[in-house]
Amino acid sequence: MSDDAVPAQHDAPAPSRRTVLRTTAGVAGAGLGIGAIGGAPAHAAAAAPAGGAGTAGRAAPPPRQGATMAGVPFARRSTVRVAVVGLGNRGAGMLDLFLAVPGVRVTAVCDPVRDKAARAAARVAAAGQPTPAVYANGEHDYERLCERGDIDLVYVATPWELHFPMARAALLNGKHVGVECPVAMALDELWALVDLSERTRRHCMQLENCCYGRNETRVLRMAHAGRFGELLHAAGAYNHDLRELMFSPTYYEGPWRRLWHTRLRGDLYPNHGFGPVANYLDVNRGDRVVSISSFGTPALGLAEYRAAHMPPGHPSWKEAYIGSDRTVSMLRTAKGRVIRLEHDVSTPHPYSRINSLGGTRGVFEDYPARIYLEPDHADHRWGDFAAYAEEYDHWLWKEHANPPGGHGGMDYLMVYRLTQCMRLGLVPDFDVYDAATWTAPVPLSHASVRAGGAPLEFPDFTRGEWRRGRPGVDSERPAEA
Incomplete structure (x- = not known):
């Protein structure tokens, strides 16, 4: 059936905004103390110690307010109507990809910088679509955008502190929402999004592009085929020298990203490393993370870079950096597996997400990609990972060998797959539980570093649903693409 022949359908009516607000009030933070750091608008989780004498003090997950969102499909629709909120470097680039995917129409754009919003609207019109509505009337105009009736998905690409209120506004107005990393910055915010997704029956997704990388999807399929044997350990990272960009006067809209290094000590950006390896280990789909212990180095790199490159009187000289240079x-996990996460954006080094997986029959390590599997390899010499492409490449990569867009094409495949699921009425490859899990190391690592590396309990955002195996990114190709 052609896309034009698919009758337009709509998601089931969401509960009223008043009902959702009333039933979620006061629940998200129960037993999960949070507090500002040095007066800054950031939060730290006061999580209970994991294991030993601290076990008795663990707080149970707050009671479920609605039905699970695990395995819940989208309503089928002929066209996916998208609103793009945030039109800086990331949002503007992703706008082009939404315009490149068949069956997608951009109906609204939003940014407090009016010129950016106007340029984005012009690009939509230049792509042959109707000129979208423009929302550029201050920092809160996204709230009016979310009230529109012609939006199916709100895409959020703004500074991190805005992710939670924007996702919340989208859900309360009956919209699905896809958020750039991280989905929120505090533990109570993550629980609030879980509760809102369940109450509103709308998906809240962390749009983690690295889950669609060619290497990542190939390793995922090999892991599920048993090529690594019983899985034992994995590692992921965001080790990316961002010093020049964080001090650039033009790359980011203001110093917001640098300022997070004055607020939190831990891993500010775990998602790129954590998302793919969580998929390998079926986290939330047969296993779950039960504890986290984090260690951080002194915070020296940004101050040293500032001393070498920033003139006297630059606003950054008023900043005191506490974020560990490397976390x-x-x-x-519940099955006894171990995951190592690293974060370092403040010191000189080549880019790496580590991206490794090990089991009883071998190991994969990335940057550069290399593999060692029994019985394929011997003599303790790395093998050629490319040799596994024909058999194990994901169907998305086989159908889109040279996808457009940045990051090697993974951005396009993420947008393509998400909107495909929405058009065909499929279950999304990841959901609000994945979003909360992949982001939870932000507040938890900060709390653990401050506590000298003390292990902390990792919340079960699924409330026991993790025991049920279910598909994820390693999806079957739909018969009707």
Whole structure:
């Protein structure tokens, strides 16, 4: 059936905004103390110690307010109507990809910088679509945008502190929402999004592009085919020298990203490393993370860079950096597996997401990609990972060998797959539980670093649903693409 022949359908009516607000009030933060850091608008989780004498003090997950969103499909629709909120470097680039995917129409754009919003609207019109509505009347105009009736998906690409209120506004207005990393910055915010997604029956997704990388999807399929044997350990990272960009007067809209290094000590950006390896280990789909212990180095890199490159009187000289130059977190799962996460954007080094997976039959390590599997390899010499492409490449990569867009094409495949699921009425490849899980190391690593690396309990955002195996990114190709 052609896309034009698919009758337009709509998601089931969401509960009223008043009902949702009333039933979620006061629940998200129960037993999950949070507090501002040095007066800054950031939060730290006061999580209970994991194991030992601290076990008795663990707070149970807050009671579920609605039905699970695990395995809930989108309503089928002929066209996916998208609103883009945030039109800086990331949002503007992703706008082009939404315009490149068949069956997608951009109906609204939003940015407090009016010129950016106007340029985005012009690009939509130049692509042959109707000129979208423009929302550029201050920092809160996204709230009016979310009230529109012609939006199916709100895409959020703004500074991190805005992710939670924007996702919240979208859900309360009956919209699905896809958020750039991280989905929120505090533990109570993550629980609030879980509750809102369940109450509103709308999906809240962390749009983690690295989950669609060619290497990542190939390793995922090999892991599920048993090529690594019983899985034992994995590692992921965001080790990316961002010093020049964080001090650039033009790359970011203001110093917001640099300022987070004055507020939190831990892993500010775990998602790129954590998302793919969580998929390998079926986290939330047969296993779950139960504890995290984080360690951080002194915070020296940004101050040293500032001394070498910033003139006297630059606003950054008023900033005191506390964010560890390198954070290392060790996560333990219910099945006894170990995950290592790293974060370092403040010191000179080549880019790496580590991206490794090990089991009883071998190991994969990325940057550069290399593999060692029994019985394929011997003599303790790395093998050629490319040799596994024909058999194990994901169907998305086989159908889109040279996808457009940045990051090697993974951005396009993420947008393509998400909107495909929405058009065909499929279950999304990841959901609000994945979003909360992949982001939880932000507040938890900060709390653990401050506590000298003490292991902390990792919340079960699924409330027990993780025991049920279910598909994820390693999806079957739909018969009707």
